Amino acid sequence: MGSKVGEFRKKLKIVDVKGGPNEGLDRVGLMIVVAGWVRTLRAQSSVTFIEVNDGSCLSNMQCVMTSDAEGYDQVKSGLITTGASIWIQGNVVPSQGSKQKVELKVNKIVLVGKSDPSYPIQKKRVSREFLRTKAHLRPRTNTFGAVARVRNALAYATHKFFQENGFIWISSPIITASDCEGAGEQFCVTTLIPSSREAAESPVDAIPKTKDGLIDWSQDFFEKPAFLTVSGQLNAETYATALSNVYTFGPTFRAENSNTSRHLAEFWMIEPELAFADLKDDMACATAYLQYVVRYILDNCKEDMDFFNTWIEKGIIDRLSTVAERDFVQLSYTDAIELLIKAKKKFEFLVKWGCDLQSEHERYLTEEAFGGCPVIVSDYPKEIKAFYMRQNDDGRTVAAMDMLVPRIGELIGGSQREERLEYLEGRLDELKLNRDSYWWYLDLRHYGSGLVFILIKVTNFLNC
Amino acid sequence: MGSKVGEFRKKLKIVDVKGGPNEGLDRVGLMIVVAGWVRTLRAQSSVTFIEVNDGSCLSNMQCVMTSDAEGYDQVKSGLITTGASIWIQGNVVPSQGSKQKVELKVNKIVLVGKSDPSYPIQKKRVSREFLRTKAHLRPRTNTFGAVARVRNALAYATHKFFQENGFIWISSPIITASDCEGAGEQFCVTTLIPSSREAAESPVDAIPKTKDGLIDWSQDFFEKPAFLTVSGQLNAETYATALSNVYTFGPTFRAENSNTSRHLAEFWMIEPELAFADLKDDMACATAYLQYVVRYILDNCKEDMDFFNTWIEKGIIDRLSTVAERDFVQLSYTDAIELLIKAKKKFEFLVKWGCDLQSEHERYLTEEAFGGCPVIVSDYPKEIKAFYMRQNDDGRTVAAMDMLVPRIGELIGGSQREERLEYLEGRLDELKLNRDSYWWYLDLRHYGSGLVFILIKVTNFLNC
Numbered sequence: 001m002g003s004k005v006g007e008f009r010k011k012l013k014i015v016d017v018k019g020g021p022n023e024g025l026d027r028v029g030l031m032i033v034v035a036g037w038v039r040t041l042r043a044q045s046s047v048t049f050i051e052v053n054d055g056s057c058l059s060n061m062q063c064v065m066t067s068d069a070e071g072y073d074q075v076k077s078g079l080i081t082t083g084a085s086i087w088i089q090g091n092v093v094p095s096q097g098s099k100q101k102v103e104l105k106v107n108k109i110v111l112v113g114k115s116d117p118s119y120p121i122q123k124k125r126v127s128r129e130f131l132r133t134k135a136h137l138r139p140r141t142n143t144f145g146a147v148a149r150v151r152n153a154l155a156y157a158t159h160k161f162f163q164e165n166g167f168i169w170i171s172s173p174i175i176t177a178s179d180c181e182g183a184g185e186q187f188c189v190t191t192l193i194p195s196s197r198e199a200a201e202s203p204v205d206a207i208p209k210t211k212d213g214l215i216d217w218s219q220d221f222f223e224k225p226a227f228l229t230v231s232g233q234l235n236a237e238t239y240a241t242a243l244s245n246v247y248t249f250g251p252t253f254r255a256e257n258s259n260t261s262r263h264l265a266e267f268w269m270i271e272p273e274l275a276f277a278d279l280k281d282d283m284a285c286a287t288a289y290l291q292y293v294v295r296y297i298l299d300n301c302k303e304d305m306d307f308f309n310t311w312i313e314k315g316i317i318d319r320l321s322t323v324a325e326r327d328f329v330q331l332s333y334t335d336a337i338e339l340l341i342k343a344k345k346k347f348e349f350l351v352k353w354g355c356d357l358q359s360e361h362e363r364y365l366t367e368e369a370f371g372g373c374p375v376i377v378s379d380y381p382k383e384i385k386a387f388y389m390r391q392n393d394d395g396r397t398v399a400a401m402d403m404l405v406p407r408i409g410e411l412i413g414g415s416q417r418e419e420r421l422e423y424l425e426g427r428l429d430e431l432k433l434n435r436d437s438y439w440w441y442l443d444l445r446h447y448g449s450g451l452v453f454i455l456i457k458v459t460n461f462l463n464c
Numbered sequence: 465m466g467s468k469v470g471e472f473r474k475k476l477k478i479v480d481v482k483g484g485p486n487e488g489l490d491r492v493g494l495m496i497v498v499a500g501w502v503r504t505l506r507a508q509s510s511v512t513f514i515e516v517n518d519g520s521c522l523s524n525m526q527c528v529m530t531s532d533a534e535g536y537d538q539v540k541s542g543l544i545t546t547g548a549s550i551w552i553q554g555n556v557v558p559s560q561g562s563k564q565k566v567e568l569k570v571n572k573i574v575l576v577g578k579s580d581p582s583y584p585i586q587k588k589r590v591s592r593e594f595l596r597t598k599a600h601l602r603p604r605t606n607t608f609g610a611v612a613r614v615r616n617a618l619a620y621a622t623h624k625f626f627q628e629n630g631f632i633w634i635s636s637p638i639i640t641a642s643d644c645e646g647a648g649e650q651f652c653v654t655t656l657i658p659s660s661r662e663a664a665e666s667p668v669d670a671i672p673k674t675k676d677g678l679i680d681w682s683q684d685f686f687e688k689p690a691f692l693t694v695s696g697q698l699n700a701e702t703y704a705t706a707l708s709n710v711y712t713f714g715p716t717f718r719a720e721n722s723n724t725s726r727h728l729a730e731f732w733m734i735e736p737e738l739a740f741a742d743l744k745d746d747m748a749c750a751t752a753y754l755q756y757v758v759r760y761i762l763d764n765c766k767e768d769m770d771f772f773n774t775w776i777e778k779g780i781i782d783r784l785s786t787v788a789e790r791d792f793v794q795l796s797y798t799d800a801i802e803l804l805i806k807a808k809k810k811f812e813f814l815v816k817w818g819c820d821l822q823s824e825h826e827r828y829l830t831e832e833a834f835g836g837c838p839v840i841v842s843d844y845p846k847e848i849k850a851f852y853m854r855q856n857d858d859g860r861t862v863a864a865m866d867m868l869v870p871r872i873g874e875l876i877g878g879s880q881r882e883e884r885l886e887y888l889e890g891r892l893d894e895l896k897l898n899r900d901s902y903w904w905y906l907d908l909r910h911y912g913s914g915l916v917f918i919l920i921k922v923t924n925f926l927n928c
Contacts, residue, residue, distance in 0.1 A: 116911060168616040200681065275549075447583050
């Protein structure tokens, strides 16, 4: 890294002190500086305890201070309160308390930024609805801090997995003039409406129009209608037919007004594309990916996962361990439907061959039918899947798969692509999609692309 | 990784064979399978040479085939042509030619997808303007393949650098109801205009309006005007005041009609935020980051960088080596202006204290005044910088810095944030920005945030 990096790391992070295998005991005797935010402050007659957190880990550093410490007057006069940011220099000593192995005996304290007594994030538990009104401060809570760290670990593990397996990250364009799949409502992107401060008061008449009264797109930024793409996958295929294995990892936008906790207008999605691969490779890759990232957070975010297990969702660690270790169940859509029909459970939505699986069906399969083991369902009816998925020989199903996991349902979807031009064009026609809009996609089949592709679309994963 | 990963890696990538220190000689004698696209095919009387590329590296695999190979009839009958995708099984043998150390003696060839004779990417050099019309096929050229691989390496090195230094990746929201900096034109995001296929023919009158003729935002997706953010940095600060060091790395959108090669409507940007840091830490971090990623591509993308050095820009490796190794020059804006005024060079734009540095000035400093060494200019006049930058004691400059590099000019910009509420409010007022719009940002100064921040904004880097 070079010595320069050291300059902005003069301080130690709390995780650097307490994050080791013996929770900081190897640091005893060291004089260190930490900087962070006061979580609690308890003044006793001869000694003051300050819990400081710097977000590097869930744990606070307990700082113990007597009246001989430099800066003690600021504590005594009540200047340092919950929420304040402070610098503390002290010696790492074994802790008297049972809640931690080490604590900091303070030599010097500096108030960096004081906190108004109205600081709303106190030690007691508060509702997430309340925290939504304090969105700019909620990253300082245990829950939001832990979510941020685990989300970071998942994102990094995602890059590590694909990079270590020879995939090349590409960023497919987000603003697009065409749509993908013919599915998914898109947001329009325009400068015909003036910038934010004037927009609210903007008359409809101010939007440029042609003599026929149509929106005059020639005056828009791109001189034609432009949208936020709902998927970069078709675009990613142009790279997969050149670089073999690629992946996208970026934000995606859907203008769908489905008020579920699993569908967002803006979310980050991972879209790998493998060349010279089939549906079996697709399932193997999706399984390896999921097991890799789950194992990664179990190994690297232990403290945060323990926190979730205790306070947010009991059993989460066991459930994830199952995902990381078990062989996934694999069955066809047709078998899954049969299993659901025979189930002794009452479903809200009727089950019959041809229907899309609802969350209740997906969860029944993974949670009840197969006891918490992830299940991969494959070979769906072509009518409920996208045009680019490869038709199976039975004439009614396509080489698509969905990976279902307990408590969530579908987590990953993928398919083998239709490499046969005549089948692809046939599906476009059946779905009344315009061949001309897809000329470049069809063109890939003209030039050495009778190869088999897969897509794994990991949606919403990082938002779960 | 577990054994499952192996299943989708049955084939070897060409880089796995030829990418080692002895360019594949350690693989001699192995029977392998590669899959890729035909770059050239030369049939001689008794032997046929096929160059295959799979995008894993710049190098092709030379495949040598005689009439006893399985599948030879497809070659003989002309079915396998440039652009076709093929699977080849063969033995790695020392190459007879001087262009590579090893080649593949073919046992079996399978045509996966044939290529139409109209395939437009032939071996001869073609212009980038021509390739723009074949955007779906250009990733198969040497130049675009090399750019994709180097860009991937830069992105991964970016994550590695920040992760190894304890930064947490966050994704700040892209769709926003407020604007940042009061600078940068924004795109409006709306569903008031119907989806792509109907948009082109959509009448202005179809846009919902209030009884006063204003756009009726209550009928839009978010029930108010929404935009693509021009920066996530203010948002990232809410995480920096909780987690200490964070970074964003995602797409950014600017509706600025500046037709330069350095300003794009859509680009990926890195925005790190450091807590408890000052401008000096900012410069150290920016320097360490840049040197890390440059060193990373010099070490890991040698073949592609050699290609650029030979065919795209002679001297690029030397120039980047200078960036990776030299101590950067550091001088104040005031000194830079003095130096420019004294320069014997005629500039198109007049230089005087208070002016923004133009590209020609930036390049003079780094290329001529300091002989190709990167230069960090700091402490700019507050009038030409954003409201959130910390005012220096001189009352006229702010703690901002720009890093200038040869041939590009400004590559990274950063600043120490104004932590004093009264100064921050004063600047908002001077710039006629609405305090109410920034209530949550100002609020961060109320609650333990009198700490010093920095921002490094690495714009356009990955697009260079």
